[in-house]
Amino acid sequence: xxGIIGYIGSKNPVEILINGLKSLEYRGYDSAGIAxxxxxxxxxxxxIGKIVNLEEKLxxxxxxxxxxxxxxxxxxxxxxxxxxxxxxxTAGNVTLVHNGIIENAEELREKLxxxGxxxxxxxxxxxxxxxxxxYYKKDPIEAITKAxxxxxxxxxxxxxxxxxxxxxxxxxxxxxxxxxxxxxxxIASDIAAIIDYTNQYLLLEEGEIAHIxxxxxxxxxxxxxLDKKIQTTNLEKDAKDKCGYDHYMLKEIMEEPVVLEKTFExxxxxxxxxxxxLTKYEEIHIVACGSAxxxxxxGKTLLEEYANTKAEIDVASEYRYKNIIYNKKTLVILISxxxxxxxxxxxxxxxxxxxxDTLAIVNVKTSTIARESDQQIFIEAGPEIAxxxxxxxxxxVGIMALLAxxxxxxxxxxxxxxxxxxxxxKLPRLIKEVLDRREEYxxxxxxIYKKEDVFFIGRKIxxxxxxxxxxxxxEVSYIHSEAYQAGxxxxxxxxxxxxxxxxxxxxxxxxxxxxxFSNIEEVKSRGAKTIxxxxxxxxxxxxxxTVPKISxxxxxxxxxxxxxxxxxxxxxxxxxxxxKPKNLAKSVTVE
Ligand code: G6P
Numbered sequence: 001x002x003g004i005i006g007y008i009g010s011k012n013p014v015e016i017l018i019n020g021l022k023s024l025e026y027r028g029y030d031s032a033g034i035a036x037x038x039x040x041x042x043x044x045x046x047x048i049g050k051i052v053n054l055e056e057k058l059x060x061x062x063x064x065x066x067x068x069x070x071x072x073x074x075x076x077x078x079x080x081x082x083x084x085x086x087x088x089x090t091a092g093n094v095t096l097v098h099n100g101i102i103e104n105a106e107e108l109r110e111k112l113x114x115x116g117x118x119x120x121x122x123x124x125x126x127x128x129x130x131x132x133x134x135y136y137k138k139d140p141i142e143a144i145t146k147a148x149x150x151x152x153x154x155x156x157x158x159x160x161x162x163x164x165x166x167x168x169x170x171x172x173x174x175x176x177x178x179x180x181x182x183x184x185x186x187i188a189s190d191i192a193a194i195i196d197y198t199n200q201y202l203l204l205e206e207g208e209i210a211h212i213x214x215x216x217x218x219x220x221x222x223x224x225x226l227d228k229k230i231q232t233t234n235l236e237k238d239a240k241d242k243c244g245y246d247h248y249m250l251k252e253i254m255e256e257p258v259v260l261e262k263t264f265e266x267x268x269x270x271x272x273x274x275x276x277x278l279t280k281y282e283e284i285h286i287v288a289c290g291s292a293x294x295x296x297x298x299g300k301t302l303l304e305e306y307a308n309t310k311a312e313i314d315v316a317s318e319y320r321y322k323n324i325i326y327n328k329k330t331l332v333i334l335i336s337x338x339x340x341x342x343x344x345x346x347x348x349x350x351x352x353x354x355x356x357d358t359l360a361i362v363n364v365k366t367s368t369i370a371r372e373s374d375q376q377i378f379i380e381a382g383p384e385i386a387x388x389x390x391x392x393x394x395x396x397v398g399i400m401a402l403l404a405x406x407x408x409x410x411x412x413x414x415x416x417x418x419x420x421x422x423x424x425x426k427l428p429r430l431i432k433e434v435l436d437r438r439e440e441y442x443x444x445x446x447x448i449y450k451k452e453d454v455f456f457i458g459r460k461i462x463x464x465x466x467x468x469x470x471x472x473x474x475e476v477s478y479i480h481s482e483a484y485q486a487g488x489x490x491x492x493x494x495x496x497x498x499x500x501x502x503x504x505x506x507x508x509x510x511x512x513x514x515x516x517f518s519n520i521e522e523v524k525s526r527g528a529k530t531i532x533x534x535x536x537x538x539x540x541x542x543x544x545x546t547v548p549k550i551s552x553x554x555x556x557x558x559x560x561x562x563x564x565x566x567x568x569x570x571x572x573x574x575x576x577x578x579x580k581p582k583n584l585a586k587s588v589t590v591e
Pocket of ligand 1 (some may be wrong): 339340387388
C-alpha cells in the first residue's frame with residue numbers, strides 16, 4: 001500500500017526511481033509521481049493510473065538533470081486518485097512523499113489555514129508538507145521534529161528541501177529502509193525496490209531521522225547520531241523476476257513445494273522441538289487479516305479438533321477494538337505475511353498492553369510484527385509480489401498444522417506419531433503433483449468464467465478452506481463469490497441458487513462427508529452446476545478434482561493449490577489484471 005523510493009548519488013535518478021516504483025507496484029496503487037532536484041529547482045511530475053502513464057509523461061517533459069529524487073505510488077486514502085492528490089507534495093521549501101495516514105490532518109489543516117497557508121489537494125500529505133515548511137528555518141531536523149510532534153497517525157516520509165542537496169527520511173508504523181550503496185544511497189518501502197543496486201540496508205526505527213547524502217547516512221535521535229548496524233539481505237536479484245511465468249501469481253503458486261520444504265525442514269529435522277509449546281496456555285487467540293485470517297481459521301479448527309485446545313479466530317480490525325476477555329494463560333498468535341498490516345500490529349500491541357504473550361507467524365523478518373512480537377516463527381516464502389497471497393498462505397497453514405500436531409503430541413492425543421511426520425515429508429512432492437494438473441483447472445475455469453456469482457460450501461475444516469478458495473476467486477477474477485457452511489446454505493442463501501450456478505463443494509473430512517454430500521444434492525436439485533474438490537473420487541459427478549488423501553492436518557495444503565489455480569485460470573480467461581487486482585493492496589499499512 002503506497003510505495004516510496006528515493007535516490008541520491010552520481011547517476012541520473014529517473015531510471016532508478018521508475019524501476020523502484022515498478023518493484024513496489026505489487027503493494028497496490030492508483031497514481032504515481034516523481035520529484036527531481038537540482039540546485040534550487042525541484043521538478044514534480046505526477047499521473048494517475050499505472051506507472052507507464054508516468055513514464056509517458058516523463059518522456060514528454062524536458063527534465064532537469066539531477067542526482068537526487070524521490071518517487072511514490074499512491075493508494076488513495078484521503079481524497080480521490082487525481083493528479084493533484086498524487087505525491088510528491090510541495091509546500092514552500094518542502095517536497096515530500098508519504099506512506100501512512102495522518103489522523104489529525106483536518107485539525108492541522110485548519111490551524112495552518114488560520115496561519116495563511118493555502119492548499120491545492122485534499123490529502124493529509126500536503127498538510128504534513130505545509131507543517132514541516134512552517135517550521136523550516138534552515139534546520140531540517142528541527143523542522144521535521146517539531147512538525148512530527150504535532151502529528152497523530154502513521155507515516156514513512158522521504159523529504160527534500162528546496163535549498164539543500166540532501167535527502168531526509170523518517171518513519172512511524174509504516175515501513176521504510178535506507179539502502180547503502182557506493183557513492184549512492186537510497187530510501188525504499190522495501191528492499192526489493194533497490195536490490196538491483198545494493199543488498200545493504202539500515203532499518204529506521206520510530207523517532208529516528210535519517211540525513212542522507214551521496215556518501216553518508218546519519219541516523220539522528222534526540223539530537224545524537226546513532227551507531228546503526230548495516231544489514232545485508234539474502235534476497236536474490238532474480239527473486240522479483242517472473243522467471244518465464246506470465247504472472248507473479250502463477251510463479252508464486254508454482255514455488256509452493258520448494259518454499260514449503262524450506263519452511264518445514266528445521267522443524268521436521270528436530271521432531272518439532274523448535275516449535276513453541278502451546279500446552280502452557282489455556283486458550284489461543286489467532287488474529288490476522290484477509291487470507292492470513294483464513295489460514296488462522298484452519299489453525300483454529302486443527303487445534304480444537306485434534307489437540308483439544310480452545311482457540312478463537314478474529315479479524316484484527318475487530319479484535320483491536322473489541323472488549324477481549326483475556327485469561328492470564330492466553331496466547332495471541334498473529335499471522336501476517338508482510339508483518340506490516342496496521343490492524344494486525346494494533347492487535348499485537350493490544351495483547352502486549354494486557355501482558356499477554358504474542359507469537360507471530362510472519363514472512364518478512366525485518367517487519368514491525370517480527371521485531372515487536374515476543375516469539376516468532378518465520379515462514380520462508382521469499383518475496384511475494386502478486387497482491388493476492390498464495391505461497392505465503394500455504395506456509396501459514398503449514399505452520400499452523402505443525403503447531404496443532406505438536407500440541408496434540410504434547411497432550412498425548414496422537415496414536416501414530418511416525419505416520420504424520422512421514423506425511424509431512426511427502427507434502428512438497430504431493431503439492432507438486434496437484435500443481436502439475438493445470439489442464440483440469442483450465443477446464444473448470446472454462447465452466448465458470450462467464451458467471452457472475454459462485455458459491456463455495458464445506459463443513460468444519462473444509463469450510464475454512466472454502467473461505468480462502470472463495471476469496472482467491474473473487475479478488476483476482478472479480479466474480480462475486482461467497483463461502484458458506486454447507487449446512488447453513490438452506491437458511492436463506494439457497495434461494496439464490498439457480499440454473500447453472502457454479503457451487504464448489506470441498507469434501508475431505510471423513511467425519512462429515514455424508515452430510516456435505518446431502519447438501520451437494522440439495523443445490524444440484526435446484527439446478528446448480530456442482531464442482532467437487534475432494535480427496536476421493538465421486539461417482540456420477542462430472543466436474544471434480546480428486547487430490548491425494550493425506551493426514552487431515554495437511555489435507556488443506558493439497559486442496560488450496562487447486563483453488564488458487566482455478567482462480568488464476570478464471571481471472572486469465574476474464575482478462576483481469578491478475579497480479580494487481582483493482583482497489584487492492586498487498587500490504588495494508590493503514591487501518
Ligand atoms: C491484504 C492482501 C491479502 C493479505 C492481507 C493480510 O489484504 O491483499 O492477500 O492476506 O492483506 O496481509 P498480511 O501481510 O498481514 O498477511
